[in-house]
Amino acid sequence: MQRITYRLRPISDEDIPQVTEIDHESFPGEWLFHSYTSYKQEIHNSSAHYIVACIRSGFGAKLAREDSREISWLNRLFDYRRAIPAGKEQSSLRTKEYIIGFAGLWAMLNEVHIIAIAVRNNYRRMGIGEGLLISTIEMASQLNANVITLEVRVSNEIAQALYKKYAFRIVSTRPKYYSDNGEDAVLMSTGDITSAPFQSCFQRLKEAHRQKCEAFATQRVGMKIG
């Protein structure tokens, strides 16, 4: 696995254009949302919680063009927070950030439903999707959910592998769920995420992921609840 330093934080309106790019790239048959306005409504919905994974913009643009083998080398140079004067962190980071992935969920009573997890093509297989899923599970716990569900295309074996790694299981099929090609969805669900077996498995996977991606814990998500 390549190493990359990124941070996870709640989405903001100015992220919408970049998140839209990732949406279009990741879900070519059926975008999540079709306009800036519909994205904006979605992220301001009180039941919705979206996070983004981001790196410093200059590096992002460069990396998007280059072989991702350079990422480990760049990481050794890369601690952009040190270069930002005190008090300017948020505004400076926001304008310079390059969004490389996002995740969204809806919270409904004791259930959290994952709307999407997506990572830019050039940044896949670096542990970012897994980092987003870990944060999503943590958000679900903070929202007092005890089950997490999602729909995914029956053909999307990569995403299913990610979810199965985190103890999601296929519980049913939704025939012809996707309108672009009539493909079925599988409904996947965790068991009780508050249970000791789930938490023990989750903590073990999270620690293994942290060890693989040295920089994963650089900054925790400051999430909104309620």
Ligand SMILES: CC(C)(COP(=O)(O)OP(=O)(O)OC[C@H]1O[C@@H](n2cnc3c(N)ncnc32)[C@H](O)[C@@H]1OP(=O)(O)O)[C@@H](O)C(=O)NCCC(=O)NCCS
């Ligand atoms: C699914 C997706 C988010 C995974 O993101 P990613 O950053 O590449 O994934 P990671 O590097 O964190 O990999 C985590 C796990 O996912 C699975 N996985 C990821 N890529 C895989 C691949 N090419 N083949 C098989 N399994 C894969 C593995 O279980 C992997 O764990 P491992 O490293 O122990 O093998 C990414 O492929 C994507 O954005 N796809 C398009 C959007 C989508 O389909 N989203 C899911 C539906 S909501």
